[in-house]
Amino acid sequence: MGGAVCDDRAVSDASPSRPRPPSVERVLGPVRARLPGADPSALAALVRAVVDAERDRLARGGEARAAEALAAEAVGRVLAFTDPVAEGGPVPPRVINATGVVLHTNLGRAPWPTVAIEAATVAAAGYGYLELDEVTGRRGARFRAAEEHLAALTGCEAALVVTNAAAALLLAVGLAGRRGSVVVSRGELVEIGGGVRIPEVVARAGVRLVEVGTTNRTRAADFEEPLAQGRARLVLRVHPSNFAVTGFAEAADLAEVAAIAHLHEALVVDDLGSGALLDTGAFGLAHEPMPSERLAAGADVVVFSGDKLVGGPQAGLIVGRAALIARLRRDPLARAMRPDKAILAGVAATLGLYRAGRAVTDVPVWRAIARTPDGLRERAASIASGVGSSIEVVALESAVGGGSLPGQVLPSAGVALRVASPDRLAAALRRGPDRVLARIEGDALVCDLRTVEPEDDVLLARRLADVAR
Numbered sequence: 001m002g003g004a005v006c007d008d009r010a011v012s013d014a015s016p017s018r019p020r021p022p023s024v025e026r027v028l029g030p031v032r033a034r035l036p037g038a039d040p041s042a043l044a045a046l047v048r049a050v051v052d053a054e055r056d057r058l059a060r061g062g063e064a065r066a067a068e069a070l071a072a073e074a075v076g077r078v079l080a081f082t083d084p085v086a087e088g089g090p091v092p093p094r095v096i097n098a099t100g101v102v103l104h105t106n107l108g109r110a111p112w113p114t115v116a117i118e119a120a121t122v123a124a125a126g127y128g129y130l131e132l133d134e135v136t137g138r139r140g141a142r143f144r145a146a147e148e149h150l151a152a153l154t155g156c157e158a159a160l161v162v163t164n165a166a167a168a169l170l171l172a173v174g175l176a177g178r179r180g181s182v183v184v185s186r187g188e189l190v191e192i193g194g195g196v197r198i199p200e201v202v203a204r205a206g207v208r209l210v211e212v213g214t215t216n217r218t219r220a221a222d223f224e225e226p227l228a229q230g231r232a233r234l235v236l237r238v239h240p241s242n243f244a245v246t247g248f249a250e251a252a253d254l255a256e257v258a259a260i261a262h263l264h265e266a267l268v269v270d271d272l273g274s275g276a277l278l279d280t281g282a283f284g285l286a287h288e289p290m291p292s293e294r295l296a297a298g299a300d301v302v303v304f305s306g307d308k309l310v311g312g313p314q315a316g317l318i319v320g321r322a323a324l325i326a327r328l329r330r331d332p333l334a335r336a337m338r339p340d341k342a343i344l345a346g347v348a349a350t351l352g353l354y355r356a357g358r359a360v361t362d363v364p365v366w367r368a369i370a371r372t373p374d375g376l377r378e379r380a381a382s383i384a385s386g387v388g389s390s391i392e393v394v395a396l397e398s399a400v401g402g403g404s405l406p407g408q409v410l411p412s413a414g415v416a417l418r419v420a421s422p423d424r425l426a427a428a429l430r431r432g433p434d435r436v437l438a439r440i441e442g443d444a445l446v447c448d449l450r451t452v453e454p455e456d457d458v459l460l461a462r463r464l465a466d467v468a469r
């Protein structure tokens with residue numbers, strides 16, 4: 001701080017006409033008066049930051065502002081720190097997702113079901129019997145509603161919820177044991193996203209990798225040799241979530257691999273990535289593997305994501321044989337991957353919707369997948385009528401995203417604005433206060449309504465009318 005003040009004097013001596021910001025004391029006075037309950041040292045630190053920023057602004061040629069204006073800015077920032085809908089507040093700015101990508105990784109993947117939000121709020125707001133036995137009054141097992149739902153939904157013997165699927169994978173690979181080895185098909189040595197690669201995950205788990213097969217073809221028989229020789233005690237299958245191999249390609253059948261593995265007393269861990277609890281085939285998509293099918297085919301442990309096609313809070317869901325889940329639960333790593341009580345409540349409430357048969361109507365991700373082109377076209381027509389002549393209703397194709405169902409699309413509908421510079425329009429829509437993330441197709445700015453909740457249609461129409469003018 002002292003250095004900055006000296007520099008400032010030196011500069012202003014050299015150019016006496018350059019405006020200087022008001023002193024910290026002059027700004028702090030009115031701030032303290034308006035926020036009487038706030039900690040004075042926290043306010044002083046904030047005001048210093050505001051005055052420093054003002055000095056930079058003036059150095060770049062900005063207009064001088066009065067102490068009162070800076071005080072108002074500082075007060076606004078203090079209030080925004082805790083206001084969930086304020087600019088600069090604690091929540092990433094809300095955006096209307098008009099991309100048609102249902103699980104948009106950059107937009108936080110799955111929006112939570114309402115009951116999950118309510119459950120998390122209740123769990124967060126007070127004390128609860130998270131690890132206490134109501135009858136004995138002593139420490140009990142950690143709250144297990146989510147895990148009971150998983151057993152009912154997948155037919156597993158036991159389940160465990162951790163922070164995310166990457167953590168679940170790291171934990172499950174550890175079943176190979178200290179200095180153990182894991183066999184993986186060369187066709188499945190993939191990058192699962194964000195630069196995370198299967199060989200690196202395996203290495204980080206302290207386990208050696210034994211590769212079998214080739215990039216395009218691996219047969220069940222390829223697993224025979226390393227397992228028969230006892231070179232590995234675990235087979236890892238990784239779902240090719242975010243790409244599709246076409247042409248001369250073949251992946252080993254899980255049931256056949258599991259039979260060979262079990263013959264040699266090895267385990268099979270199946271990383272499904274997304275893992276659907278409803279049949280995607282019923283919605284005109286390819287069939288995404290379901291955890292129940294994979295367990296039935298012989299996988300000993302299946303891991304999948306809580307915030308991909310399950311459509312709830314970020315979590316890693318692990319289902320499988322009771323003895324193995326018990327081993328995972330005892331692993332010290334599991335403690336480092338333990339979800340928060342509010343997340344656990346949100347996951348349980350989301351899974352509860354599947355058991356209640358309400359997932360298609362109450363899980364936003366499935367609601368988006370289930371929307372029909374006819375219904376979307378109707379909404380598009382109503383939005384277009386409010387915007388003007390430069391807009392038209394168009395047929396579109398939406399993607400599920402989030403590393404699910406690569407290359408698969410859902411027929412959709414939306415609106416297109418054909419303008420000279422769709423990039424400029426997209427940039428204007430992207431900015432606040434009512435942000436919209438649209439798509440650009442050729443010379444048009446396109447909004448796919450599949451991922452827009454109907455209650456946002458009016459807002460979307462207003463924003464489009466604003467930028468189209």
Ligand SMILES: *Cc1c(COP(=O)(O)O)cnc(C)c1O
Pocket residue numbers: 164165166167169192193238239240241242271272273274305306307315316402403
């Ligand atoms: C997405 C994905 C993961 C990681 O899941 P997160 O929930 O992002 O941690 C792991 N494996 C596969 C195959 C995936 O598609």
